[in-house]
Amino acid sequence: MLRFIARRLVSSIPVLFGILLATFVIGRLIPGDPCQAALQERATPEACAEFNSEYGFDDPVFVQFGSYVGDVFRGDLGNSLQERQSVTDLLIDRLPVTLQLSAAALFIAVIVGVPLGVLAGSRHNSKTDVATIVGANLGVSIPVFVLGLILQYVFALQLDDTPLGLPASGQLTAGVIPDPFYEVWGIGHNSLFEFISNIDLLNAVLIWRWDIFVDALQHLILPAVALATIPMAIIARMTRSSLVDVLGLDYVRTARAKGLRERVVITRHALRNSLLPVVTVIGLSLGTLVGGAILTETIFNLTGVGKTLFDAITGRDYFVVQGFTLVVAIGFVVVNLITDIVYTFLDPKVRVD
């Protein structure tokens, strides 16, 4: 077991190095002069020369890459050219928003997708099954941004005055500024605390403010549902087809022949084995979530990783682009690693080879 994990860790090292190289290349490929973008009308030749030597843009490319790798290993991702903030600080500010959104979306996708799939798969070819398949097909086909806009129209405009009305954009109602929990608790301040306090829901619980929690939750529902739809449909489909496969196996027939109730056969015997491929799908859908987050954050006006990255790419903010894509890609590799390891726990057959 440990050997498997170790081997898996070692094999991801070249990929991580490739990611470093790729983020560097992506950062450099963005056209336009960084000096022009950063200094704008103050970009005289002299100022630009000074700017370039300050940020190392006048060194040979491979020297730049070398110092980039060195900086990354020292935890220094550079400074944003436009926000006048270090990229690390920017990440502490923006990453929690995306994490909270993706976590909420994944939660909805699993909580709704798996039971739907089980319901459909256990009544193969019934009306419930057909309805679920149709729903899932529509779900994977609707673009995140279309669904997001429709949700805004329905819940923020049409149902505005009803109890079902939800806010259309933002993270909290304007004017609501929750105190970070470390200040309330009076326990000093560091990057980790700041990171945690930027997760609105968690911070609201930590400072014990129910009203802020509800407010943050209300703002979270629409974007999370929009983002959750595609993974939810994929998870429901996967659960269904894998349950149908497992229900045709001999051991399930044995369980039925023993006279077990159908409910027991499904929940105790079939479901466990059929959830294996679902775990893989959940791991893979995290990549879709990040891509979808760019669109969702734009529509719902959330300042998360997706929106920041998009702004940085269009604004030629090299270090932000490099730093953020690096973090996203490494996060993706780590998630795949975790999926693989979880898989070996769930399925002893994988461990043998």
Add this chain to the structure above:
Amino acid sequence: MAIEELPLAVEQAAEAPPPQRRQRGLWRDAFRQTFRKRSAIVGAAILGVLLFMALFAPLLAPYGEREVLIDSEGLQPRTEPCIHLSVNWIPDVPVLSTLESFLESNGFSCSPNEPQHLMGLDGNARDVFSRVLYGARVSLGASVAAVSFAVAVGAAIGLISGFVGGRVDNGAMRVMDVLLAFPALLLAIAIVTARGPGLFNAVLAVSVVTIPVYARVIRSRVLSVREQDFVSADRALGVSRPRILSHRVLPNSLTPLVVVATLGIATAVLELAALSFVGLGGDPDTAEWGRMLALERNQIFTSPHLVFYPGLMIMLNVLAFNLIGDGLRDALDPRLNR
């Protein structure tokens, strides 16, 4: 599983052909199987309608793709849809007039002297229905082009790296791993920004991003096909490597590729629309569904029709390829043919 069974099934059919029935190939079989399913038929029907729209857009569209109507008809931009049901060549059917009065009371219809606009006007006073029709051309063409390019390049990489093996294989697959480590949309956005916005670059970006998917599919298939007896036989007979690749390995690796590519078109439509939505697709005048939607997205509360119709079209387009792809997969994967 599927890898060994497919060629075998074809061989068996060849060995013992039923007396009267004509022998059918794998692809014809798969085709018949696919379109026996209701979902695939629905998908094909939607695709048929979209193709019809794309081919005959100039004949079907009442106005031009870029025709601005503000002067000629005196209408305001973002006018709501106006549908005349009682066209003079249809006899006065009571049902139609009931329907019309229903639509009229719901703000969908308009007075008889107003010109008909099935989906209303957009922010530049252009007919949305005409633009939606022309949009089918862009969406279908761009997504099929993106997938074709990706399949061609991906299949070549997968074939060579699977067949040659060793360092070439290892190197190529590590590069693919790195490409797959980035969320597809993010990488596509980065590529388009690097090359400058535009429809061609968007297609290229969506294509490049999906190359690893096809390379991997083909490679895994090649790895098993190249160990088969008929390939060893060719090798023993001294058949050249390129010929083994093109005449033995490639045809036997196509089945999963067809399925993945069909489903890939659906993803390509979504990603192209997303790129257009963030402003990296074609120019604003081109009737592209994602772009039409993006231009009017701030009007969602005042003119929802401008967002709804392009959105619906993108969804139908994706749905069509998803349904057909699912049907193909079921037909080409004997494991599920019970």
